[in-house]
Amino acid sequence: MSIPMNYDENFPKITSHAKEYGFVFPSSEIYDGLGAVYDYGQMGVELKNNIKTAWWKAMVQMHENIVGLDAAILMHPTTWKASGHVDAFNDPLIDNKDSKKRYRADVLIEEHIAKYEAKAVKDADKKARKEGWATGDEAYQGFLVNSRNGRKAAELQARYEAVLNGENMLQGLYDFIVEEGIADPESGSKNWSEVKQFNLMFKTQLGATAGSALDLYLRPETAQGIFVNYLNVQKTGRQKLPFGIAQIGKAFRNEIVARQFIFRMREFEQMEMQYFIKPGTQMEWFEYWKAARSKWHQALGLKPEYLQFHTHEKLAHYADAAEDIQFRFPFGFKELEGIHSRTDFDLGNHEEYSGKKLRYFDPETQESYVPYVLETSVGLDRTFLAHLSNAYTEEEVPNAKGGTDTRVVMKFHPLLAPIKAAIFPIVKKDGLPEVARKLFDELKYDFPVDYEEKDTIGRRYRRHDAIGTPYCIAVDHDTLQDQAVTIRDRDTMEQVRLPLTEVSTYIKRKLDWREVLG
Ligand code: ATP
Numbered sequence: 001m002s003i004p005m006n007y008d009e010n011f012p013k014i015t016s017h018a019k020e021y022g023f024v025f026p027s028s029e030i031y032d033g034l035g036a037v038y039d040y041g042q043m044g045v046e047l048k049n050n051i052k053t054a055w056w057k058a059m060v061q062m063h064e065n066i067v068g069l070d071a072a073i074l075m076h077p078t079t080w081k082a083s084g085h086v087d088a089f090n091d092p093l094i095d096n097k098d099s100k101k102r103y104r105a106d107v108l109i110e111e112h113i114a115k116y117e118a119k120a121v122k123d124a125d126k127k128a129r130k131e132g133w134a135t136g137d138e139a140y141q142g143f144l145v146n147s148r149n150g151r152k153a154a155e156l157q158a159r160y161e162a163v164l165n166g167e168n169m170l171q172g173l174y175d176f177i178v179e180e181g182i183a184d185p186e187s188g189s190k191n192w193s194e195v196k197q198f199n200l201m202f203k204t205q206l207g208a209t210a211g212s213a214l215d216l217y218l219r220p221e222t223a224q225g226i227f228v229n230y231l232n233v234q235k236t237g238r239q240k241l242p243f244g245i246a247q248i249g250k251a252f253r254n255e256i257v258a259r260q261f262i263f264r265m266r267e268f269e270q271m272e273m274q275y276f277i278k279p280g281t282q283m284e285w286f287e288y289w290k291a292a293r294s295k296w297h298q299a300l301g302l303k304p305e306y307l308q309f310h311t312h313e314k315l316a317h318y319a320d321a322a323e324d325i326q327f328r329f330p331f332g333f334k335e336l337e338g339i340h341s342r343t344d345f346d347l348g349n350h351e352e353y354s355g356k357k358l359r360y361f362d363p364e365t366q367e368s369y370v371p372y373v374l375e376t377s378v379g380l381d382r383t384f385l386a387h388l389s390n391a392y393t394e395e396e397v398p399n400a401k402g403g404t405d406t407r408v409v410m411k412f413h414p415l416l417a418p419i420k421a422a423i424f425p426i427v428k429k430d431g432l433p434e435v436a437r438k439l440f441d442e443l444k445y446d447f448p449v450d451y452e453e454k455d456t457i458g459r460r461y462r463r464h465d466a467i468g469t470p471y472c473i474a475v476d477h478d479t480l481q482d483q484a485v486t487i488r489d490r491d492t493m494e495q496v497r498l499p500l501t502e503v504s505t506y507i508k509r510k511l512d513w514r515e516v517l518g
Contacts, residue, residue, distance in 0.1 A: 003305065003306070004010050005327060006291065007328075007330055008330045008331070009330075009332035010330045010389065010392055011329075011331060011375040011389075014315040014330065014389060014392050015261050017089040017388075017392065017408065017410075017466070018044070018261075018388060019377055020306070021043055021095065021466050021467050022041035022042040022043045022044065022386070022467075023037070023040070023041055023043045023044040023047065024038050024041065024044050024261075024262060025038065025039045025040075025041050026038060026039070027039050032335050032504040034310075035258055036255060036258030036259075036264065036265050036266045037265060037266055037267050038262050038265060038370075038381075040263075042418075043419075043467050044384070044418075045265050046418030046419070046448060047387070047412070047416060047417075047418050048380065048384055050191060050415060050416045050417075050418070051300075051380060051384060051387070051416060052248055052271070052295070052380065052382050054296075054300055054416065055248070055271045055296075055378070055380075056068070056119055056248065056294050057513060057516075058194075058516070059244070059246045059271075059376075059516055060246050060515055061305075061481060061517075062517055065239065065240075065242065065244060066243065066244035066245070066246055066273065066275075066391065066437075067223065067237055067239075067242040067243075067244070067245060067246070067362070068245070068246050068247065068391025069226055069229060069233065069245050069246070069247045070247065071222070071226065071228075071229060071247060073205065073218060073219050073249070073250055073252075073366060074204075074216055074218070074219075075216075075219060075224060075225065075228070076214060076215055077217065078354070079228060080177070080201065080217050080220075080224070081108065081306035081348065081351075081353060082225075082306065082346075082349040082350050082352070082354070083224050083318075083346060083490055084317050084318065084345075084349070085165050085198070085217075085220055085240065087110075087199060088317050089200050089201060089220060090196075090197035090198055090199050090200065091104050091106070091197075091198050091200060091255075091256055092104060092105040092106055092170060092173050092195045092196070092197060092304060093105065093193070093195065093196050093197070093198040093256050094108065094167070094174070094177065094192055094193060094194075094196075095193040095409045095473070096104065096184040096187065096191060096192060096193075097189075097190045097191040097193055098184070098187060098189035099184050099186055099187035099189055101184060101186055101187070103184070103185075103197045103257060104256050104257050105173040105177060105257070106164075106173065106395075107257060107451070108177060108182050108185075108416075109156075109160055109173065109176055109180075109182070109186070110160075110175065112156070112180060112182050113153055113156045113157055113160065113211065114332075116149045116152045116153035116156065116258065117149075117150075117153045119149040119363050120144055120147050120149035120150035120153055121144065123143075123147050123149060123150075123401075124140055124143050124144040124147065124150075126404045127140075127143055128140050128143075128479070138184075147207075147241050154394050156180070159333050160176065161313055163176055163194075163313075164313070164314045165314065170196070170197065171195070173195045174194055174263065175197045176193070177192060178190075178192065178194075181215060181347075185262065196518040197254055198254075200220060200253045200254050200255065200256075201218070201220050201252075201253070202216075202218040202252045202253075202254050202256065202266075203215060203216070203217055203218050204217070204218060206331075211438060219250075219251055219252065219254035220251055220252060221270060221272070221377070221427060222248075222249045222250075222251055222255050222272045223246050223247070223253050223272050223346070223375060223377065224270065224271045224346070226245045226247055226249060226274045227243070227274065227346045227350055227358075227373075228350060229357055230245070230274075230347060230371075230518055231356075231358055233245055233280060234276070234360065239276075240363075241276055241277060241278055241360055241362070241371055242275060242276060242277045242278070242285070243275070243276055244274060244276065245274050245275075245276075246271075246272070246273040247272055248269065248270070248271045248272075248380065249265060249269065249270065250268070250269055250270075251267075251268055251269070251270050252266065252267050253266060253268075254266060260329075260331055261385065262381045262382070262384065263329065263334065263381075263382060263385055265381055268379060268380070268381045268440050269379070269380035269381060270377060270378070270379060270380065271375045271377075271378050271380055272374050272375065272376065272377045272378075273375065273377075273385075274342075274373050274374075275289065275373065275374040275375070275376075276360070276371040276372075276373055277371060277372050277373070277374055278343065278362070278369075278371065278372070279343075279369060279370075279371070279372045280372075281372070282320065282321070282341045282343070282372050282374055282414070283321065283341070283505075285341075285374040286321050286339065286341050286374060287449075289339050289374055289376050290309065290323060290325075290334055290339050293325060293337055293339060293376050293378070294307060294309070294325055296516075297327075297336070297337075297360070297383075297386075299517075300387070300389070300413050300415070300416060300516060301387070301390065301391075301411075301412070301416070302327065302386055302390050303390060305328070305329040306327055306389075306390060307325060307326070307327060307328070307336075308325075308326050308328075308333060308385075309324070309325060309326070310323065310325075310326045310333070310335070311413070312324070316340070316341060317339070317345075318343065318345040318346060319340045319341055319342055319343070319345075319371050320341050320342075321340070321341040322339070322340045322341065323338075323339050324336070324337065324338050324339075324422065325337040325338075325339070325378075325390075327382070327386040329386065329389055330383065330389055334382075335382075336378065336382050336383065336387050337376065337377065337378035337379070338376075338377045338378075338382075339374070339375070339376055339377075340374070340375045340377065341373075341374055341375075342372075342373040342374070342375050343369040343372055343373070344371065344372055344373070345368045346373060347371065347372075347373070348370050351370065352498070354441075355425050359371075360369060360474070365402075370379035374514065382445060383392075387413075387416060388410070388413060390410070391411045391412045391468060392410060393408070393410070393411050394406055394408055395407050395409060396408070397493065398414060399458075400458065403491070407465050408462075408465065408466050408470030409465040409466070409468070409490060409491070410465070410467060411465065411468065411490070411491055412468040412470075412504065413516070414470040414510055414514065415511055415516060416468075417467075417468045417469060417470050418448065418468065418469075419448050419449065419450045419468075419469045420447035420448055420449060420469070420470060420471065420473040420507060420511065421443060421447060421448070421449045421450075421469065421472070421473055421503075421507055422449065422450040422451070422469050422471075422472045422473065423436045423439055423440050423449060423472075423473045423475065424436065424450050424451075424452055424453065424457060424459070424460050424472065424473065424474050424475065424476055425453055425475045426457055426476045426477075428453045430480075431480060432475050432476070432477070432479070432480075433453055435475050435479055435500075436451060436453070436475040437451060439473065439475070439485070439500060439503065442504065443503065443504055443507070446507075446508065447502060447507065447511070450462075450469070451466070456477050457474065460472070464490070465490060468490070469490060470489070470490045470491075470510065471487050471488070471489065471490070471507055471510070472487070472488045472490070473485050473486070473487050473503065474486045474488070474502045479500070482499075483499055483501075484497050484498060484499050484500065485497070485498060485500060485503060486498075487503070487506065491504040
């Protein structure tokens with residue numbers, strides 16, 4: 001299977017669908033919104049909670065040796081000195097002097113290289129059509145790599161990597177932009193400022209009086225809350241290595257360019273797990289967690305052809321190995337989750353800055369050492385966007401007049417769907433609403449269900465397709481006699497007739513966590 005032809009055109013449709021059906025709204029929209037800050041609406045909050053539950057179950061509930069934590073957003077400011085964020089959590093920023101627009105210098109360059117790559121693919125596709133090659137062919141690949149644009153992209157990529165690893169990175173990025181003639185994507189101007197480092201942390205203050213106030217940061221990642229609690233959890237939970245601490249929570253980054261909807265936000269949520277291990281075992285755990293996390297994404301329905309691993313070219317200041325799980329968003333393959341081997345960097349630095357020992361006494365070797373850490377860090381909002389993109393489907397379906405209609409259906413995994421079942425009396429009279437309400441009252445203890453009696457049944461089906469409700473239950477006149485209802489499957493649109501007393505068990509059987517967690 002490959003990426004559908006018109007997949008990339010879906011992005012504007014997905015963002016407007018998300019708003020129209022109550023998944024995501026711009027923050028404080030009545031005041032024209034706030035850049036890269038979003039609110040989750042009535043459907044969004046359900047989907048988000050379901051993703052959190054799926055992650056928590058997979059990480060905490062399924063592992064005897066992984067426990068949860070809920071650390072505060074505000075932390076002692078020395079935390080961020082020790083973690084390296086005060087000195088190194090920067091992005092290279094460049095201003096266009098004419099348009100006054102601000103950009104990330106590295107992103108401008110990456111987009112420039114991507115243009116050559118895209119051109120090379122286009123040329124290769126054209127040639128392949130003429131020659132009858134398939135995309136995976138040796139001839140196709142050879143043409144791709146050796147074409148003029150293919151060679152240019154490779155040359156630029158090598159130069160870019162040299163700049164990133166070079167001594168004077170900022171000057172190198174500036175020279176790259178100027179020499180390549182990269183223009184402001186909006187205005188076309190090439191009148192650039194020098195490249196500067198920009199720290200992404202939001203500052204705030206603790207305490208009311210100016211003189212005594214303590215400068216704080218809103219946490220840019222949840223991980224540090226786990227590191228500073230390592231010993232608390234290890235001691236009170238009597239944990240032996242290896243063990244993990246998992247946390248879901250808000251993080252804040254003052255991103256320079258915040259685009260692409262909820263992909264890059266200034267306030268977002270992370271689901272992170274730090275796995276404390278014996279030094280020297282990190283590569284083994286690295287492979288283990290890469291496989292486990294990739295499996296989780298697929299078990300929740302993300303299509304395998306939309307997922308790939310990506311090795312980091314430049315390692316972060318704390319890592320000795322790092323790979324991303326990338327998802328094929330409608331704007332390209334991008335990072336969804338990071339798997340990082342963080343060595344003893346964090347605990348070691350917290351030891352140094354706090355003067356407190358953060359060690360583990362190994363009863364087997366009788367040694368005391370700072371554990372190594374293997375981290376899995378996934379964006380909740382990005383996972384949400386991945387599921388919106390993965391689920392959004394437009395389909396031609398037969399209508400009542402013998403023609404066809406286009407339906408938009410969100411094919412979420414049933415466990416992620418905001419509403420599990422919708423109950424419709426086919427008419428608003430003859431005692432049908434009463435029966436339908438009774439069923440609603442029964443099911444509501446087990447799942448989020450919806451009751452709808454307005455509009456034609458066709459319209460009600462469409463509305464629930466659009467929010468991804470897996471089961472719609474129709475109560476009709478026969479129900480009064482046979483005490484049975486019709487259940488329609490969202491994806492196949494097939495209908496089955498079931499006794500009222502069996503509806504709950506039927507749906508429960510379809511919502512099986514074993515499928516996802518096994
Ligand atoms: P990127 O390179 O895209 O900025 P990152 O490498 O800085 O991401 P990490 O610091 O590894 O990201 O954070 C872990 C995860 O948190 C990411 O994989 C992503 O899913 C999520 N994340 C990071 N920054 C944002 C953001 N601004 N908005 C939404 N999610 C984010």
